[in-house]
Amino acid sequence: MAREDYCESLTELRDGVESMAKTVLTQLRQALESLEDGDETLARKVIDNDEIVNERYLDLEGDCINLLALQQPVASDLRFVAASFKILTDLERIGDLATNLARYALAGASRAFSKVDIHRIGDEVRNQVQAAIDAYVADDTDACRTIDTRDDEIDALCQRASEAVVRELIAREADAWGIEQLLDDVSRVLLTIRDLERIGDHAVNVAARTHYMVENDPELIY
Helix, strand or coil: CCHHHHHHHHHHHHHHHHHHHHHHHHHHHHHHHHHHHCCHHHHHHHHHHHHHHHHHHHHHHHHHHHHHHHHCCCHHHHHHHHHHHHHHHHHHHHHHHHHHHHHHHHCCHHHHCCCCCHHHHHHHHHHHHHHHHHHHHHCCHHHHHHHHHHHHHHHHHHHHHHHHHHHHHHHCCCCHHHHHHHHHHHHHHHHHHHHHHHHHHHHHHHHHHHHHHHHCCCCCCC
């Protein structure tokens, strides 16, 4: 492969990661909308489209493997390909978690505990993912550090939301026939909060790999 073609392949890989991220962000946005609005049609669309994310992931994974095996990149190019490979894995997992959220929406998770602000947590998490991808595209290490710091705020939001669920559960009264349904509702809401927090963690992973890619510094990874 000529040097010009090799450089073009690296550019295409970056563009491919960005394109997959846009698809995943659309999945996440629609999953959050289905949770907020109880839109079953939109929730099913997210679930059906997960296969598109998976196929795109496998295609780009193959591109990374080909670059590593056939071109044997060194130094900054090697870090770029390796980081992109890891970031693709995080994006695929975010896509899976968005599918989980859509399934929770079908089960009525957002309507079970009205005092839990899933919408706010979802917005914060989606902004984190967008910021992480923007940092990757722009090689912006300052943004990577900001993303890492802001993750503590998201963790705190999720902790408070989980505590609110428990407090509301304690305050509720349910007869014997309603206990099973109540516990199902609690489980779904807590899983929703947990998965949103995990999406935030994946955004931090993207930022950490980008920081390492640009600075050759594993500070944010560990």
